[in-house]
Amino acid sequence: MLPGLGWPVELRVHPRARSLRLRLDEARGVLALTCPRRTSRRAALDWAAGQGGWVEAQLARIAPAEPFAAGTAIPFEGAEIMLHWEEALPRGPALTEGRLQCGGSAQSFSGRVERFLRREARDRLSKLTRQIAHDAGLSVRSVAVGDASSRWGSCSSSGAIRYNWRLVLAPLHLSRWVVAHEVAHLRHMNHGPAFKALEAELYGADPRPARAELRALGPRLKRVGRPL
Template sequence: MLSLFRRAAPPAVSAPTLTIGDRVVPVELIANSRASRMTLRADPVRGAVRVTLPPRSSRRTALAFIEAHRGWIAARVADWPEAAPFLPGAVIPFDGGKLHLDWSAANPRGIVRREDRLIIGGEAATLSGRVTRWLRAAALADVEPATRALAARIERRVAKVAVRDPVGRWGSCSSSGTVSYSWRLILAPPAVRFSVVAHEVAHLVHPNHGKDFWALAAELNGGDPATQRGWLRQHGASLHWVGRAT
């Protein structure tokens, strides 16, 4: 399976935490038999600090390493996006604009969009889950026809279009013809979302990132997708904090 902007995420073997300002930051200690030295990464997407440990490294040594780099970690964490939970009155990004979550117990149960507002009734306790489901449905309704239309242009079959919530990719295309996307793309501008669709559809022809692939992706996109890729690099992490409580 090929993906756009894949990030490796090996399993953590231990999970202490750090308190940085008003944030409690999980720390993942990753054992890697091929690592030659201890390395440190502050992941702005997952909101965690990851330490890769070479063989025979002790937990005590790892914690001392973390403490020695606390200032570096604090500087990175300060730049992380803030969580944007789905709460009554919240304003969230949507399709290049904003949506106001207009919840009231007096509103009719369900969710109805009226221009830049989502009119939401029902129980407040279920608000977050229902908004998430609404956004996922909106994402699928957008990317599925776009995917099938581009695939038809190049005479390729799409078995299925799906939306999920991966941490390390915006889209993926399997050898079986299943094309998947992050539902969070509906929070991004339309041109950014379409560039990911063009990228994944191009993989139906070229299961690699070679020269011919990039030429087809640019053709399907209607031009070089560098601007859209740049937008994702700059703003993509913040999309992963939309709907999160912490």
């Protein structure tokens, strides 16, 4: 913690950073401070401590968390659906007629909703990934989901792809772009011209508008399901 800053600072040295950079990581509740290799830790923290006005303005813009509560709406594949609970309903969540409903204990409602959404994300993104990879003549070793704070997807050199489960909340064309991006990494483990050409081919359009749209929508998606 630094005086005058509302959130803790997490300092990371990055070998390619050319200047100090402070970013508000809303999902993790920290101020991420990126520091060039040859900048002293003390100098970096002193600089961050002087950014109180900027931090205060950023915190003021943050909307409150949106926990999974009965009677509220959440996005699902870009459309708003209602969360509905009745004790007498089956415990397993079911998506029907624009609402996600389940029964059982009210105290475990939030957890059951999140587990359902994670399963849906894994199943839907796995299917889409394998379809796009097959069309491109590429092989995927595995597909998994998590809740990374800053990345929507990642691809390892072994062919394992991992997504943020919150993509299931986003419009389908945004999920398709992220899948196309990660599948393109199966062939090109970089962001060079050949990668960008394959990414656009697999997505079927210019990826730049989708990238900008997801960047704008991302903060809201990452608030969904967070406790107050």
